[in-house]
Amino acid sequence: MVKSLLFLGGSFSVLPAEEIILDLGSSTVQAEAAKESRSETLRADDALQNIDLDEEKASTIAETLKNQPNMAIRSMGPAPARPVAKGLSGNHVTVVEDGSVGGDLSATSPDHAIASEALTLQKIRILHGPRVLLYTYSQAGGVIQMDRSEIPFEDDSLHGSIWAYAESGQPGYANAVELNVPVWKGAIHAEISSRKADDLETPRGELKNTDLLNEGGFVAGALKFGNWSLGSSFRWFLTDYGIPGGFIGGHPNGVDIELSKYDFSTVAKYSPSDRQADSLQIRFRANRYHHYEYEAKDYVGAEFASNEEEVRIDKAFGHVGNFFDIHTGAELHTRRLEMGGYVFTPPTNEYDGAAFASASTRIFNRTELSFSGRLGGASFTPKKSVVAKDEDICDRKFLLYAVDVELLQPIGSGKFLIANVYRTTRAPSIEELYNQGPHLAAYTYEKGDKDLDAESGYGGEVEFKAYTLDMEVSASAYGTWFDNYLAPRATGDTNWSQLLPIYQVQGDAALLFGGSVSVKWNPEKGLYGEGSASYVRGYYQNEDWGDMPQIPPFKFYGEVGYRMLGVKVGTFGTYLAKQSHVDKFETETPQSFCWGALLEFKWKWERSEYALILRGENLLDAEIENHLSRLKSVMPEKGRSFSGLLKIAF
Amino acid sequence: MKKIWMIAFAALAFYACSSNSASSDQEEHFEADGWNLYWPDWTLAYSVFQGKIDSTLETMSVNANCLSEHINIKFLDENKEQISGPTDEEHSLGWVVADTSILDIEWEGGWGFHLHGLQEGETTLQLQVKHHDHADVKTPEIKIIVDKKLAAEDCPFQEDEEE
Numbered sequence: 001m002v003k004s005l006l007f008l009g010g011s012f013s014v015l016p017a018e019e020i021i022l023d024l025g026s027s028t029v030q031a032e033a034a035k036e037s038r039s040e041t042l043r044a045d046d047a048l049q050n051i052d053l054d055e056e057k058a059s060t061i062a063e064t065l066k067n068q069p070n071m072a073i074r075s076m077g078p079a080p081a082r083p084v085a086k087g088l089s090g091n092h093v094t095v096v097e098d099g100s101v102g103g104d105l106s107a108t109s110p111d112h113a114i115a116s117e118a119l120t121l122q123k124i125r126i127l128h129g130p131r132v133l134l135y136t137y138s139q140a141g142g143v144i145q146m147d148r149s150e151i152p153f154e155d156d157s158l159h160g161s162i163w164a165y166a167e168s169g170q171p172g173y174a175n176a177v178e179l180n181v182p183v184w185k186g187a188i189h190a191e192i193s194s195r196k197a198d199d200l201e202t203p204r205g206e207l208k209n210t211d212l213l214n215e216g217g218f219v220a221g222a223l224k225f226g227n228w229s230l231g232s233s234f235r236w237f238l239t240d241y242g243i244p245g246g247f248i249g250g251h252p253n254g255v256d257i258e259l260s261k262y263d264f265s266t267v268a269k270y271s272p273s274d275r276q277a278d279s280l281q282i283r284f285r286a287n288r289y290h291h292y293e294y295e296a297k298d299y300v301g302a303e304f305a306s307n308e309e310e311v312r313i314d315k316a317f318g319h320v321g322n323f324f325d326i327h328t329g330a331e332l333h334t335r336r337l338e339m340g341g342y343v344f345t346p347p348t349n350e351y352d353g354a355a356f357a358s359a360s361t362r363i364f365n366r367t368e369l370s371f372s373g374r375l376g377g378a379s380f381t382p383k384k385s386v387v388a389k390d391e392d393i394c395d396r397k398f399l400l401y402a403v404d405v406e407l408l409q410p411i412g413s414g415k416f417l418i419a420n421v422y423r424t425t426r427a428p429s430i431e432e433l434y435n436q437g438p439h440l441a442a443y444t445y446e447k448g449d450k451d452l453d454a455e456s457g458y459g460g461e462v463e464f465k466a467y468t469l470d471m472e473v474s475a476s477a478y479g480t481w482f483d484n485y486l487a488p489r490a491t492g493d494t495n496w497s498q499l500l501p502i503y504q505v506q507g508d509a510a511l512l513f514g515g516s517v518s519v520k521w522n523p524e525k526g527l528y529g530e531g532s533a534s535y536v537r538g539y540y541q542n543e544d545w546g547d548m549p550q551i552p553p554f555k556f557y558g559e560v561g562y563r564m565l566g567v568k569v570g571t572f573g574t575y576l577a578k579q580s581h582v583d584k585f586e587t588e589t590p591q592s593f594c595w596g597a598l599l600e601f602k603w604k605w606e607r608s609e610y611a612l613i614l615r616g617e618n619l620l621d622a623e624i625e626n627h628l629s630r631l632k633s634v635m636p637e638k639g640r641s642f643s644g645l646l647k648i649a650f
Numbered sequence: 651m652k653k654i655w656m657i658a659f660a661a662l663a664f665y666a667c668s669s670n671s672a673s674s675d676q677e678e679h680f681e682a683d684g685w686n687l688y689w690p691d692w693t694l695a696y697s698v699f700q701g702k703i704d705s706t707l708e709t710m711s712v713n714a715n716c717l718s719e720h721i722n723i724k725f726l727d728e729n730k731e732q733i734s735g736p737t738d739e740e741h742s743l744g745w746v747v748a749d750t751s752i753l754d755i756e757w758e759g760g761w762g763f764h765l766h767g768l769q770e771g772e773t774t775l776q777l778q779v780k781h782h783d784h785a786d787v788k789t790p791e792i793k794i795i796v797d798k799k800l801a802a803e804d805c806p807f808q809e810d811e812e813e
Contacts, residue, residue: 437679
């Protein structure tokens, strides 16, 4: 993207490409100042979209991101896989879908899936830097931003896409259709998708009860009235998947999970035609999520019902004085969470509010300063319940703030140094505060703590980015000191009724640090190659600097190939080092190497674009253990797998 | 067209915003930190408290083709005080026998049972306090020996003795 901006910089006078051209020493220098910070432009370039995204698409969001630097997968079977960023998972990593946070319970337990279909994503981005605080206080973990552009603002053309996907590693298929149709003063945009997959095939045989069935879609519309646009969308996602059983850390017989998510959003948007970077957006969203866990046929072992409403206002300014790329806003969010069956969290209402802002300015000639802040609070009101002792039912309120300051310094032609410092925080979740009992699908006895303080920490990151016409190099080192890091920790104790290991949520001082290096040699034709390496370590201070649990091992991903006239052929591999830095109740994970190959065809016919992507993964059928999977003790990850994705865009 | 838009999205908004509640109730669950199993004369047959099994007691056994004497169950709370099992209809005795060709359980309700030897061998038994379809409380796996087969009339315990 940056490369294309370089070439197109002269014609895109409002885009920051000219800034980059300036830094590259091009003779094409535009006098107009940038509307978007350079760090944002450079980071936006890391987003996966178009064919690059289609190449990576797999059965879940987490698997789609698995080859990205600093990313790993937390899982308990293929369906509930969730991304882990920089060693942080669960509530530390915020998943945003078309501008809305949350909507499912995937952050709360390893058996809960992200309620979203990966196949139809238009763009996915691992957001870090100051803009994270526009969505969450948890700066350290960052945001996974998924984009479907559901509401067709400024899109009144007729177009659509068809996807068809099949794979052998978890035998099954997926398909989807998306259509945008101009209607009256706007457009209607709709999508429908389905996915079916049987049990996972591993090198040691079939992993029983890992099948899944997804159905999803949305219908959305937008109307334009002068500078105002009004749009709404209704999205649904239904899934039925299995959690395998019969292993330590799992239910003896496995669990079947059925969940549904319905999301309704209405957005009013003001975009003055003469100031494209200025806009006002007001969003209302209602979300209904229902989740059943069946231990036996027709018997509900656990049930979760979540009702969320959110009002959010976003105001963006191109310029105010010396500041540019300014985003301000506020949001109010409520959630009513009810449980049924064998769940030991009392029904609880949660209320959150936040105001946020980010902006950039120039200092010391070419240095760019960007900063952001988020201030607000969260309040929890549990209700009396037979599953909680009266003394554990108490309201909690948290005042929360997070800040981020970033400096970007060009250090040569196409080279940038970005330094970032931040304060990160988050309120404990409902489960972390009030849960007191067994979680049968996860097969643990989980104890919350109503007296928990908010998580807080301070961190920083230094990034180096360099661009030439065909090459991109990126290196980063980061670290966060948590004075109160919230996580469930194995206590070594047992609940003697259930004979389950007790995990207690507690706040500990912890240090997490790591880094990554990524190199892409990406000419339009001929040989191409890319490689990335990531490493992260985590320590608890009060354990004599003992290792934190669930930290991914060193990862290297490499790909080389050849590209010519709409055909791409390549081979890729992932090396995972042995993870011997483990918490005291964790086991080590051996090293592994996974090798694959891809063949891709792209062509145009009439007015349509076609892409056929054929991939072979784990061609050596190697036994690969995922350190962050609870299944690693009984079964390795997916074995040899062949997949094909056909996409037609018209 | 405008009206169709409005009606369609109002209907979807109404559907999405309608309340969503849990359909199953949360319930109280029975808890115990240990189990005492007694022979009819109230001598201990098996005891476990907080995962520690009383190893001074003999392994429970029964002959193949025979029933054992009735075994009574008592539970232990966190202070090791003996408590009775729940009396409501939602709780009942459950069990898992590792090798069902060797051992079966005869249960006539309440908190007691008989071992039923099927063939000579050794297996394990896990007792559970069943609550609907899940177990509120369970024992570790209890080793059971099934001794040599006896003719029905030679079994040490005869069913009519119980009465």
